[in-house]
Amino acid sequence: MSVSLEHYLILSALLFCIGLYGALSRRNTIVILMSIEIMLNAVNVALVAFSRYIVPLVLTGQVFALFVMVVAAAEVAVGLAIIIALYRSRETVDVEQADLMKG
Amino acid sequence: MTVLDIVFWLLAVISIGAALAVVFLQNIFRAALFLVLCFFAVAGLFITLQADFLAVAQVLIYVGAISILIILAIMLTREMWRGNPGGRFQLPAFIIALGLFGVMVWAVINTSWQISAELPLVPTTAAIGSRLFGEGGLLLPLEIAAVLLLAAILGAIVLVREK
């Protein structure tokens, strides 16, 4: 069986769900951030696969994936700034100990 | 089975294995290195999809820049000893992820995709250039992306700078 659009989409879905599980279940903030990066990568795979198989001459999916990369970089920059600020004030990167809002 | 199929399955196994390692490894520095491997495998997948410029951009941005920031975060916070413990929501998270995966696979299989028979455009760099900047281009999204990046720089500097 030759590789088709469905293969790429299911691979993308699997990567996305691994990232989702990591983002929801882990306690270390850095691992959560890495899981979110995996999810964004999975989305990029799906976008490029759509671009390749459905509109191969328009390239809209690839340009979209480029913008997703920009958003990912901005997100990771601010995310790490938050991690550093959190570590400085609470001496931890554990999300279950960062409960200042709980009162 | 063509060479392209073999490469696809190889890259799929590498990317999923690396993603699982990122989530489950206890040593977070090794997890970050597996994240780099996952990014490389995704760049390879882009090549199999004939998106050459995007593959290079993936290596440049994700492997070159984002992984540097993540490794820097591990070095700046001295939290290596804490490892990668699971939280309280492991079972609900697993159920949600599995449910979402089921829904997505069901949707992918039950949709009749209108596959185009045309051969893809290669090389894509100049084509992406005219798609972004040419007639009916995406100039406004580009400027919005610049403003987003500016906000990210300012926010990050304000958060990290010592008072």
Added chain:
Amino acid sequence: MLTDYGYVGLFLIIAILFAVSMPLLPLTLSLLGLVPKKPNPIKTSTYECGVETIGKTWVQFNFRYYFYALLFVVFDILIVFLFPWATKLKQLGAGAFVAVLAFLLILMVGYIYAWMKRVLEWK
């Protein structure tokens, strides 16, 4: 087109084979008994450029490195957008040039802010 990447794949396979064979070579030689194995405390000690190591490897780094990484990431993204524009510089014309200039100027504001707030200085 796609076959060009075959050479990259070939290079990767050769690199992996090289990386695997280099540790395997001394191991097989020592298993065959061709290499003598006489460890002593000085020989097996950890050292860094000839100096003995003190303390743990995982020290906290100065957070100032973060600003350099941040600006590097931003200009990395800038390059990714400039490159497709540069390949079709003449056909795209003045409108695209103005757009790229605006893109650059917006990001320059962030750079100037970092400069003004003296985060790039190493005190």
